[in-house]
Amino acid sequence: MDVDHFSSINKYHRRVLVGLVSLSFVLLAGLYFLIPRASLAPETTKLLQDFVIKLFSAILGASFAAAAFVWFVPEKYKVPVVRVVYPHEIKKTLRDSLNGVTEFQFFGQTGGWTRAVTLPGLAEMANSQGLQVSVTITIIDPRDSALCKQYAQYRSSTKIRPPGPLLSGTFDWKEHSTKLELLSTIIAAYRWAYQEPRLQIHIALSHQFSVFRVDLTDKAAIVTQEDPRLPALVFDRESCHYASIRMDVQQKFAQSFKLPSVAGLDSSCFEDLDAKKAEDVLRALALNEASFTPADYEHIANTVKKPRNPYEV
Secondary structure (H helix, E strand, O other): OOHHHHHHOOHHHHHHHHHHHHHHHHHHHHHHHHOOOOOOOHHHHHHHHHHHHHHHHHHHHHHHHHHHHHHHOOHHHOOOOOEEEOHHHHHHHHHHOOOOOOEEEEEOOOOHHHHHHHHHHHHHHHHHHOOOEEEEEEEEOOOOHHHHHHHHHHHHHHOOOOOOOOOOOOOOOOHHHHHHHHHHHHHHHHHHHHHOOOEEEEEEEEOOOOOEEEEEEOOEEEEEEOOOOOOEEEEEOOOOOHHHHHHHHHHHHHOOEEOOOHHHOOHHHHOOOOHHHHHHHHHHOOOOOOOOOHHHHHHHHHHHHOOOOHHHO
């Protein structure tokens, strides 16, 4: 077993193991340094020493047994468990899950984290490690007004601000603002596909949404919720649930409407992106609406260029 595996062991179990070993040494110090110097009757001293020796032996034996299991039992005989990641660890867990991957799949709502953190992180990783990464992104279809309205009502109930720059001092989740968030993610994905050819990005638009989001790589599946104050669940590749989650995400992508590849778009639109170029991209994808204003396209362009990390709102 290597150090990487030891670091992957549940933190609580690591702390218990380290605590047992530490307690053993404390008892040993007490046995040889504290008890002999205490002003106790000989009978009491001997009784105390016998007790400490037995306790020390029991604790040390348990520690060695636990360590032997951790270090020497083959991985295939250990039952993988679902890991709970607490809110303050979610950002690091999501980032770390991208290292060295060749596949990333996302199923969620508006893709705020994907736009702000995942795609830049994948681009940097792929470029530095010389990897080709297959990326699929499945989000709500911005053309589905009823679904966008339903999602906006749900999102409003969470009282969480959007992961993008604000047009004004406040932001209300409405059908219209939900569409702007979705369109920002779509353009951001195309922009990264253009800027970093190592990312083979495919985008699909779904007519359903879940309260859960799945960030899935060839290493693990991470399930989160909109509220960054809630814990996440991590299913490692060896987990018995990983294959099912992977299949579910793939089926959702397969059942959704596929947008064309970046090769079918005018690449000049992604250079020095502004409101006019954002409008041109959406028109080419048949995703623009007559109700959209110049301010809306400006919002989209700014959100793409300066995305807000939803876990830092």
